[in-house]
Amino acid sequence: xxxxxxxxxxxxxxxxxxxxxxxxxxxxxxxxxxxxxxxxxxxxxxxxxxxxxxxxxxxxxxxxxxxxxxxxxxxxxxxxxxxxxxxxxxxxxxxxxxxxxxxxxxxxxxxxxxxxxxxxxxxxxxxxxxxxxxxxxxxxxxxxxxxxxxxxxxxxxxxxxxxxxxxxxxxxxxxxxxxxxxxxxxxxxxxxxxxxxxxxxxxxxxxxxxxxxxxxxxxxxxxxxxxxxxxxxxxxxxxxxxxxxxxxxxxxxxxxxxxxxxxxxxxxxxxxxxxxxxxxxxxxxxxxxxxxxxxxxxxxxxxxxxxxxxxxxxxxxxxxxxxxxxxxxxxxxxxxxxxxxxxxxxxxxxxxxxxxxxxxxxxxxxxxxxxxxxxxxxxxxxxxxxxxxxxxxxxxxxxxxxxxxxxxxxxxxxxxxxxxxxxxxxxxxxxxxxxxxxxxxxxxxxxxxxxxxxxxxxxxxxxxxxxxxxxxxxxxxxxxxxxxxxxxxxxxxxxxxxxxxxxxxxxxxxxxxxxxxxxxxxxxxxxxxxxxxxxxxxxxxxxxxxxxxxxxxxxxxxxxxxxxxxxxxxxxxxxxxxxxxxxxxxxxxxxxxxxxxxxxxxxxxxxxxxx
Amino acid sequence: xxxxxxxxxxxxxxxxxxxxxxxxxxxxxxxxxxxxxxxxxxxxxxxxxxxxxxxxxxxxxxxxxxxxxxxxxxxxxxxxxxxxxxxxxxx
Numbered sequence: 013x014x015x016x017x018x019x020x021x022x023x024x025x026x027x028x029x030x031x032x033x034x035x036x037x038x039x040x041x042x043x044x045x046x047x048x049x050x051x052x053x054x055x056x057x058x059x060x061x062x063x064x065x066x067x068x069x070x071x072x073x074x075x076x077x078x079x080x081x082x083x084x085x086x087x088x089x090x091x092x093x094x095x096x097x098x099x100x101x102x103x104x105x106x107x108x109x110x111x112x113x114x115x116x117x118x119x120x121x122x123x124x125x126x127x128x129x130x131x132x133x134x135x136x137x138x139x140x141x142x143x144x145x146x147x148x149x150x151x152x153x154x155x156x157x158x159x160x161x162x163x164x165x166x167x168x169x170x171x172x173x174x175x176x177x178x179x180x181x182x183x184x185x186x187x188x189x190x191x192x193x194x195x196x197x198x199x200x201x202x203x204x205x206x207x208x209x210x211x212x213x214x215x216x217x218x219x220x221x222x223x224x225x226x227x228x229x230x231x232x233x234x235x236x237x238x239x240x241x242x243x244x245x246x247x248x249x250x251x252x253x254x255x256x257x258x259x260x261x262x263x264x265x266x267x268x269x270x271x272x273x274x275x276x277x278x279x280x281x282x283x284x285x286x287x288x289x290x291x292x293x294x295x296x297x298x299x300x301x302x303x304x305x306x307x308x309x310x311x312x313x314x315x316x317x318x319x320x321x322x323x324x325x326x327x328x329x330x331x332x333x334x335x336x337x338x339x340x341x342x343x344x345x346x347x348x349x350x351x352x353x354x355x356x357x358x359x360x361x362x363x364x365x366x367x368x369x370x371x372x373x374x375x376x377x378x379x380x381x382x383x384x385x386x387x388x389x390x391x392x393x394x395x396x397x398x399x400x401x402x403x404x405x406x407x408x409x410x411x412x413x414x415x416x417x418x419x420x421x422x423x424x425x426x427x428x429x430x431x432x433x434x435x436x437x438x439x440x441x442x443x444x445x446x447x448x449x450x451x452x453x454x455x456x457x458x459x460x461x462x463x464x465x466x467x468x469x470x471x472x473x474x475x476x477x478x479x480x481x482x483x484x485x486x487x488x489x490x491x492x493x494x495x496x497x498x499x500x501x502x503x504x505x506x507x508x509x510x511x512x513x514x515x516x517x518x519x520x521x522x523x524x525x526x527x528x529x530x531x532x533x534x535x536x537x538x539x540x541x542x543x544x545x546x547x548x549x550x551x552x553x554x555x556x557x558x559x560x561x562x563x564x565x566x567x568x569x570x571x572x573x574x575x576x577x578x579x580x581x582x583x584x585x586x587x588x589x590x591x592x593x594x595x596x597x598x599x600x601x602x603x604x605x606x607x608x609x610x611x612x613x614x615x616x617x618x619x620x621x622x623x
Numbered sequence: 624x625x626x627x628x629x630x631x632x633x634x635x636x637x638x639x640x641x642x643x644x645x646x647x648x649x650x651x652x653x654x655x656x657x658x659x660x661x662x663x664x665x666x667x668x669x670x671x672x673x674x675x676x677x678x679x680x681x682x683x684x685x686x687x688x689x690x691x692x693x694x695x696x697x698x699x700x701x702x703x704x705x706x707x708x709x710x711x712x713x714x
Contacts, residue, residue, distance in 0.1 A: 118658070118675060118678060121675075121678040121679060122655075122678070124679065124683060125678055125682050125683070126651075128682075128683045128686050128687075129647060129650070129651040129682070129686050131686065132643065132647040132651075132686055132690060132693075133644075133647075135693060135694070136643050136644060136647075136693060137640070140697075254680065255669055258665075258666070258669045258670020259670060261670075261671055261672070262670065298662070298671070298672050298675040299662065299675075300658040300659045300662040300672075300674045301659065302659040303659070306658075306659070307655060307656050307657075307658055307659070310655050310658060311655055314651055314652070314655065315652070336708045338698055338701070338707065338708055339709075341694045342694050344690060344694075345687070345690040345691045345694050348686060348690055349691075352683050352684065352686075352687050355683055356679065356680045356683050356684065359679035359680070360679075609625040609629055612625075612629070612632070612633050612636070613632060613701075613704075614706055614707060614708040614709075615701070615705075615706040615707060615708045616706075616708075
């Protein structure tokens with residue numbers, strides 16, 4: 013009875029929640045005016061929001077299998093869209109993306125196109141059909157469509173590899189934010205982050221994760237957009253920067269020409285003692301590089317991110333939670349809309365941040381000013397102190413040149429409000445937003461891994477007779493174990509060898525994209541074909557990664573396909589292997605073909621369940 | 624084997640998928656094959672260079688509109704062939 017009421021009252025509940033959050037923000041503003049310290053505001057923001065997520069997590073506890081795995085399949089379209097957006101946008105999207113655009117320019121923005129365009133593939137090729145199937149996990153689909161435990165196991169392996177690559181980065185991000193805002197050591201911050209994450213997911217599984225993700229989306233989108241509009245308005249660039257920065261983009265191009273985009277040599281950077289991980293502006297802000305290779309670099313990155321998006325299990329499984337096929341399809345559209353709100357704002361933040369620093373006619377600028385003057389600015393001092401910024405006077409003229417100002421990409425999001433003179437309360441809000449982004453993605457990923465292991469390995473392969481209590485107990489134990497493993501690896505700070513977030517996309521596309529898509533769209537696809545595709549796709553992709561990755565063998569990439577793009581190799585091998593082996597083996601039996609026919613129409617019962 | 628009705632529904636679905644993916648291909652890949660040349664064009668009213676604008680906002684917005692349009696079209700196909708589940712609630 014309460015449950016039905018809860019679903020009907022969602023707009024009211026989350027409206028109240030948003031209002032409460034706004035009220036909290038105003039109280040913090042007043043507290044700041046009355047002399048509350050920056051640190052106490054940061055602590056308040058983090059503990060208040062985490063306490064709310066934990067409360068939602070505890071209230072959503074459940075002992076029912078379908079609620080634990082797929083939130084009872086009753087999440088309304090728009091709310092599932094918000095939850096997916098939070099699931100999708102990671103700590104990296106929130107903290108690092110604007111910085112990536114700031115330093116990487118046009119070519120980096122292939123990520124924006126890739127991470128949005130992928131949803132077109134999700135919507136047309138996969139989500140509605142997987143929902144009709146009625147599975148609990150992505151390997152559940154592979155295992156049932158192709159039959160047999162080998163196919164299921166291969167899918168689990170790809171899922172674990174892709175998701176685990178991704179999750180350590182998320183736990184790492186929660187640790188960084190918690191340690192900075194709460195002023196505790198990083199290793200402790202990681203465990204604080206992990207406990208917060210588990211509080212949201214352990215008792216209620218997908219049901220709890222769904223409702224905390226909606227709450228986290230609201231915090232993260234407010235925390236991202238509010239400072240951008242505020243900065244733009246306060247600095248006189250217009251109230252709606254998205255439509256008003258044309259002149260500024262042109263001006264940045266002119267200033268780049270005036271100052272000159274100089275490349276520092278690695279030796280000079282080393283000699284000056286620049287701390288690791290800091291960058292300087294050496295790539296044009298808006299100019300697109302010429303030549304076929306440059307275009308291919310952009311397109312190949314976009315392709316990898318798009319196809320990877322359509323293969324990542326923690327995203328696909330969000331569409332198992334909607335009431336029916338039509339709502340799953342619409343939910344993809346809403347997801348992309350909510351993601352779009354952040355992604356189309358990131359380039360604006362990068363533009364605002366850059367023009368404030370390099371335009372000499374603005375009071376906030378530092379480039380072209382005497383270095384001793386710049387060194388005296390409060391925010392510059394603070395960020396240099398924590399080794400997130402650095403000044404190296406290469407030409408010894410005492411004036412700060414474009415190539416002499418070093419900064420970590422994250423600082424774009426974290427410091428721009430401060431540079432523009434916004435109150436500290438905004439920095440507290442940004443910390444809470446970054447935490448929400450990292451937590452929500454980590455929750456989705458840990459749940460995807462633990463569910464695949466508990467449902468596909470334990471229940472389907474090891475003990476099909478297990479009762480509900482045991483299944484849910486195993487699921488929860490695995491959740492804690494995987495989370496702890498991720499936190500342990502994150503606390504060792506092996507990030508340099510753990511690789512980029514992009515690798516998760518490449519792993520997923522190498523092993524899963526074609527087995528999933530062809531499972532629906534090609535009746536002739538056979539079990540042997542799918543197994544060959546998954547094994548050879550993943551193996552060839554991984555081998556190529558080891559061959560080219562700077563952290564491993566560091567060989568020259570073939571045709572510009574570097575370690576961020578190895579999924580192109582894996583996916584092509586996967587497709588060829590799958591088609592060749594499928595055609596060489598016997599056609600799937602009529603029961604399987606009938607099942608595929610049923611998957612293709614929205615009406616009627618789902619294949620596996622009663623919904 | 625699939626009934627004639629199911630075949631007809633699937634043919635329409637495939638047609639819509641091809642159109643949707645063709646539009647997707649244009650906004651995600653074709654434009655950026657000519658990124659350097661198109662960037663000298665200024666977007667009217669907004670003033671951004673065209674390729675910069677497409678990768679920062681334009682293509683992203685096109686995808687959002689495309690998926691909503693696709694969902695509506697696919698629902699119409701489902702209804703036309705009598706396979707819609709939109710009215711179905713919990714069972």
